[in-house]
Amino acid sequence: MTTTHTGAVAVEHYSFWYGPKQALFDITLDLAPQTITALIGPSGCGKSTFLRSINRMHDLLPGTRSTGRILLDGDDVLAPSLDVVHLRQRVGMVFQRSNPFPKSIYDNVAYGPRLNRSPSRTETDEVVEQALRRAALWDEVKDRLRESAMGLSGGQQQRLCIARALANEPDVLLLDEPCSALDPIATQHIEELLWELKKDLTIVIVTHNLQQAGRVSDHTAFFYLGQLVEHGPTEQLFTAPREERTEAYITGRFG
Amino acid sequence: MNTRMSARMSTRMSTRAPRRSVRARRARSAVMITLTVVAALLATLPLIFILALLLTQGASSLNWAFFTAMPRPVGESGGGMANALAGTVMLITIASALGLPVGIGAGMYLAEHRGGRLASVVRFLSDVLNGLPSIVVGIFAWQFLVRPVHRFSALAGGIALAVMMIPLVTRTTEEMIRLVPDALREAALALGYPRWRTSLTVVLRTALPGIVTGALVAVARIAGETAPLLFTAFGNQFWSTSLTQPISALPLQIFSYAISPYDEWHALAWAGALVLLALVLVISLVAKFATRSRFGSAND
Numbered sequence: 001m002t003t004t005h006t007g008a009v010a011v012e013h014y015s016f017w018y019g020p021k022q023a024l025f026d027i028t029l030d031l032a033p034q035t036i037t038a039l040i041g042p043s044g045c046g047k048s049t050f051l052r053s054i055n056r057m058h059d060l061l062p063g064t065r066s067t068g069r070i071l072l073d074g075d076d077v078l079a080p081s082l083d084v085v086h087l088r089q090r091v092g093m094v095f096q097r098s099n100p101f102p103k104s105i106y107d108n109v110a111y112g113p114r115l116n117r118s119p120s121r122t123e124t125d126e127v128v129e130q131a132l133r134r135a136a137l138w139d140e141v142k143d144r145l146r147e148s149a150m151g152l153s154g155g156q157q158q159r160l161c162i163a164r165a166l167a168n169e170p171d172v173l174l175l176d177e178p179c180s181a182l183d184p185i186a187t188q189h190i191e192e193l194l195w196e197l198k199k200d201l202t203i204v205i206v207t208h209n210l211q212q213a214g215r216v217s218d219h220t221a222f223f224y225l226g227q228l229v230e231h232g233p234t235e236q237l238f239t240a241p242r243e244e245r246t247e248a249y250i251t252g253r254f255g
Numbered sequence: 256m257n258t259r260m261s262a263r264m265s266t267r268m269s270t271r272a273p274r275r276s277v278r279a280r281r282a283r284s285a286v287m288i289t290l291t292v293v294a295a296l297l298a299t300l301p302l303i304f305i306l307a308l309l310l311t312q313g314a315s316s317l318n319w320a321f322f323t324a325m326p327r328p329v330g331e332s333g334g335g336m337a338n339a340l341a342g343t344v345m346l347i348t349i350a351s352a353l354g355l356p357v358g359i360g361a362g363m364y365l366a367e368h369r370g371g372r373l374a375s376v377v378r379f380l381s382d383v384l385n386g387l388p389s390i391v392v393g394i395f396a397w398q399f400l401v402r403p404v405h406r407f408s409a410l411a412g413g414i415a416l417a418v419m420m421i422p423l424v425t426r427t428t429e430e431m432i433r434l435v436p437d438a439l440r441e442a443a444l445a446l447g448y449p450r451w452r453t454s455l456t457v458v459l460r461t462a463l464p465g466i467v468t469g470a471l472v473a474v475a476r477i478a479g480e481t482a483p484l485l486f487t488a489f490g491n492q493f494w495s496t497s498l499t500q501p502i503s504a505l506p507l508q509i510f511s512y513a514i515s516p517y518d519e520w521h522a523l524a525w526a527g528a529l530v531l532l533a534l535v536l537v538i539s540l541v542a543k544f545a546t547r548s549r550f551g552s553a554n555d
Contacts, residue, residue: 084447085449087447100442101442115447168447
């Protein structure tokens with residue numbers, strides 16, 4: 001990893017539409033390097049839509065449009081001239097349900113690095129090992145790298161997906177409810193892992209689990225009905241929310 | 256409580272009534288099960304009969320010469336169907352070379368643009384083509400490929416078979432690609448893979464075992480087709496591997512031998528039919544095993 005930490009994301013007045021339906025309203029939010037930001041809010045409030053905007057996963061959906069800017073280290077992510085391939089290599093993503101390719105563990109991790117170039121065997125070996133180590137999975141799988149990734153447990157699969165994203169050496173890591181299908185122990189593994197990873201990454205995590213948001217994040221952003229209601233240091237948001245709606249949500253009065 | 260209830264009920268109705276209805280229900284169930292078992296047996300009985308018939312009639316004429324020797328003139332004993340076997344292999348190769356890329360490509364298009372207007376038109380036409388009688392395909396190929404050049408040819412036969420293959424391959428490819436979870440597509444896209452490479456590597460790769468099976472089923476189906484070859488490949492008593500010459504094929508040879516008045520040719524036709532059936536059987540078996548992919552799913 002480079003020691004100069006980049007991956008600052010600045011979102012300015014970002015709005016998003018699925019066809020005629022507006023999903024996000026004028027979001028302005030900074031995501032700082034070396035921090036974990038949790039996005040919380042009830043289902044359908046736009047958290048995932050927001051997350052997916054940062055690496056332009058909406059590109060393939062017909063009829064979507066957006067206004068405003070999302071800057072990654074100063075580059076406008078939404079500019080048509082931007083190379084989406086390069087963007088997605090800089091901004092890794094992990095999904096709600098682990099989705100390893102039906103290939104070997106090794107090939108899963110090597111998938112990203114093999115996109116633009118054909119790295120040598122030793123080079124790939126190194127990248128794969130490093131990514132798996134960073135994802136805290138290496139010790140569990142080092143003896144069966146050639147076996148199918150489908151044979152791993154749910155938590156291992158999710159860490160494999162994180163390793164796969166890390167192999168691209170991204171600056172930003174987006175996680176869309178990565179633990180919602182995992183048991184508490186696997187969840188704990190992932191959370192500890194995120195703490196390690198934030199040393200060189202900007203991490204954004206969507207979660208329905210408020211305790212998780214409280215445990216893992218430095219900043220928390222509360223979304224409601226497509227609006228960013230409140231954003232601030234996690235401790236402050238959970239202990240002294242400024243907004244009534246935030247307090248209602250975190251105390252479980254709705255959502 | 257149960258005993259009390261049944262005791263109370265027995266005062267009103269005979270105690271045997273409910274038991275009899277249970278017995279009647281069991282009887283009805285047994286009858287239905289028997290009927291469906293019989294239907295299932297009847298469904299597979301033809302194959303068993305055909306196999307038995309071909310084995311008794313054809314196995315005796317099946318020897319090494321059948322596969323290596325050329326047909327002999329009437330009156331001479333022996334001889335084989337080497338030319339027809341080679342012809343069938345060649346026709347299948349031509350048909351596959353033309354039909355598989357088109358069919359798989361069309362299937363990919365249909366799967367990736369499932370909602371599009373062109374896709375629904377193509378899908379419908381594909382289904383119509385799939386149901387088209389094979390003789391019609393033969394006439395079509397004759398009209399456009401044979402008549403203009405005044406010559407029957409292996410190429411025309413191969414194209415006619417490819418036309419039979421394409422809709423089948425298209426639809427199975429589409430079905431198989433649709434089975435690939437969107438999560439896998441997203442995974443590749445999120446790693447920076449452009450859409451075309453995602454389709455080609457992740458989607459196609461994941462669907463591959465199914466597509467191979469579909470292709471093999473299509474090959475098995477055209478291997479025995481006779482009608483599309485009647486006015487295209489036409490048949491040939493001699494050895495030929497030329498694309499532009501008439502060529503023999505197993506079904507054609509079987510047909511012409513079977514309607515001949517000679518007993519020796521009849522025997523060869525039986526043997527040919529047996530070989531054809533064995534070929535289709537083998538291809539089907541390979542197709543069955545091809546679906547068992549190494550990394551298919553966790554519970555494999």
